[in-house]
Amino acid sequence: MLDIKEIMNVIPHRSPFLLVDRVEEMEVGKRIKAKKCVSYNEPFFAGHFPQEPVMPGVLIMEALAQAGAVCALSAEENKGKIAFLGGINKAKFRGKVVPGDVLTLEVEMIKIKGPVGVGKGTASVDGKVVASGEITFMIG
Secondary structure: EHHHHHHHHOOOOOOOOOOOOOEEEEEOOOOEEEEEOOOOOOOOOOOOOOOOOEEEEEEEHHHHHHHHHHHHOOOOOHHHOOOOEEEEEEEEEEEOOOOOEEEHHHHEEEEOOOEEEEEEEEEEEOOEEEEEEEEEEEEE
16 A cells, blocks of 8 residues: 555656655556545546536546556656556446546556556446546656
């Protein structure tokens, strides 16, 4: 388990763009289960949408990518490096994420070849899948 300070030692993201609050489970370089506690104070809620605040789908995918980066960059050979987003495939959005939700982020590495990899990510709230997709990343 990693807390926010330990996460910030692994990935370079900072507020307001750090979208992973804690790691609950991790097999380094293989899979991760992390959480994002969604607050009404998130800066994106001011404009998306003021009358009905909803977390943008692209930020849910970014949260999955950040969780995957924590998993990949925790490997000894990747410490101190950065994971760059290379692509998102098969993205599906199935539900809303609103203030007060706890977003569960699960990423499983399905392919890694050299500095390039693919993670299969699933985001859920209270056990209900709200988004999923395959995230390609490059470590540099």
